[in-house]
Amino acid sequence: MTSNEVLATINACVIIPTYNNAKTLRRVLDGVRQYTSHIIVVNDGSTDDTASLLAHYSDLTIIHLPRNKGKGWALRIGFRAAGRQGFSYAITIDSDGQHFPEDIPRFVDEIERHGSALLIGDRNMNREGIPGKSSFGNRFSNFWFRFETGIALADTQSGFRLYPLNRIQGIRFYSTKFEFEVEVIVKAAWRCIPVRNIPVNVLYNPAERVSHFRPFRDFTRISILNTWLVLVTLLYIRPRAYFRSFTEKGFRRFFLEDLLHSDDSILKKALSVALGVLVGLSPIWGFQTITVLFLALVLRLNKLIAFAFSNISLPPLIPFIIYISLQIGALLSGQPAGSSLLFQWAEIGTYGTFIQQHLTEYVVGSFALATVSAVIFGLGAYLLLNIKDRQKV
Known part of the structure; x- marks a missing residue:
């Protein structure tokens, strides 16, 4: 099997949300194209050279949003496009260059070995060179995810993921920014969709990486979302689970x-x-x-x-x-x-x-x-x- 047929075995595409990452986007696109030509790029209202750069990739599905609405909204747009094109899975990869497209076959292999699931790339946030704020944010997210779902994961914030499109399409989502990536995995777990980590590589290069995470505003959004998810967990999800267990x-x-x-x-x-x-x-x-x-x-x-x-x-x-x-x-x-x-x-x-x-x-x-x-x-x-x-x- 050639490398560009890898994703065909599970009927998957790759979704790349991007916002003002023109410096690293070309490298990411060229890397992903080694494994598939089924790529959906969602340009989330970029104001740099992203649009002109994407004009050279006429063979890809390019979606230009008129203004920036957030990573969560870009992912939701990408999911809809992938669903319309008939894909069963979508791998998401960030456009800031921190992920290695060479890890894409790991997602495919995991699905083929262990069946359908929502997979999250484990970046090993304890390794040397990982920014302290990123490591802390990940531990914070891991704690609340475990409280809300009972599932212990090592990395819940990685944007390098595989989504089972058919199993998440009926879930109602409300968030549109970075907190969407928290909402989607919690609600997937509530729907009894397996959520697992697989190891991936990560590159943090301060010279070229552009992060659009706004610590105060986005952390506040995530905290508000987790507060709501905890209330739903205590008032509905946990009682439902215990009631089902008891009645069964x-x-x-x-x-x-x-x-x-x-x-x-x-x-x-x-x-x-x-x-x-x-x-x-x-x-x-x-x-x-x-x-x-x-x-x-x-x-x-x-x-x-x-x-x-x-x-x-x-x-x-x-x-x-x-x-x-x-x-x-x-x-x-x-x-x-x-x-x-x-x-x-x-x-x-x-x-x-x-x-x-x-x-x-x-x-x-x-x-x-x-x-x-x-x-x-x-x-x-x-x-x-x-x-x-x-x-x-």
Whole structure:
């Protein structure tokens, strides 16, 4: 197989977004053309000699944007063009000369060996000569990517990537600048698209490299995006994953695998049960899931166990939980309890109005019920797990 047929085996093209990189663009284009003629260049409103330089490459797909709209927007334009041309994959490479086109076959080989995925070139940011701000930014990005997806990568900021076009085309994106490269890999991982690193070479030449990353403005954009992605992770993605895991396993398999046979210590599992019950019975309706996952993460407890037991407040049990909480709250507050509360409830007829009239009793009673129940469930789980552990011996 000749070098210019390499990408044909996986039906891939190369997308090169560029903005005022005329000094290095020719070298990048000539290097990529050694491997394919299916190249899409998106000139993102360059004001240097980029347009005149590209005029010499009539065999390539050249898209000129009238004004600079950002790298993310240029990539999205490139993806659409590649999709219209029927490509299954697109390799993106920066035009500043830091990437080596000679690494393109590595992406193809990885797909052929291990199947479809979103691949990110690992530049080994710990090597000598890498700018400190680039290394720090990469570590920062890696941390939040792992938090948002559970996937540990060594490099999440490299622009040398391979995208499975058919699998990302249905994802809605909002960002248009550098932060797009964060949004796309996080949302791809949420869609269960494998995201992996492969090793690539990198060249940092201060004399010719032109970076358009604006530290304050772009770092702020990335931070805002990560804040939003973290909220979505805690409010939707993690609960969805735990709910799917729990429902797919069923209670019996969950009990056997996660509660009895997980690698966590007995104390950790018992504390996870207690945390789930405590949050599940607390008067924070609508925020129980995000609260239990956040606390389980901070306290390093078993998130699946805590999440499962936080669902103790099932809809059929809610009237009983509210009533018991009111009874306990009335007792602790020195207010009349017993059957009088039940009669008042029956007369008013709705939970909301009744709770508003007895809010103090309800809040006090809920926290008391949650605390006592958490202790009981936690101790019960600890004793049962100890008994089970001794039976193994």
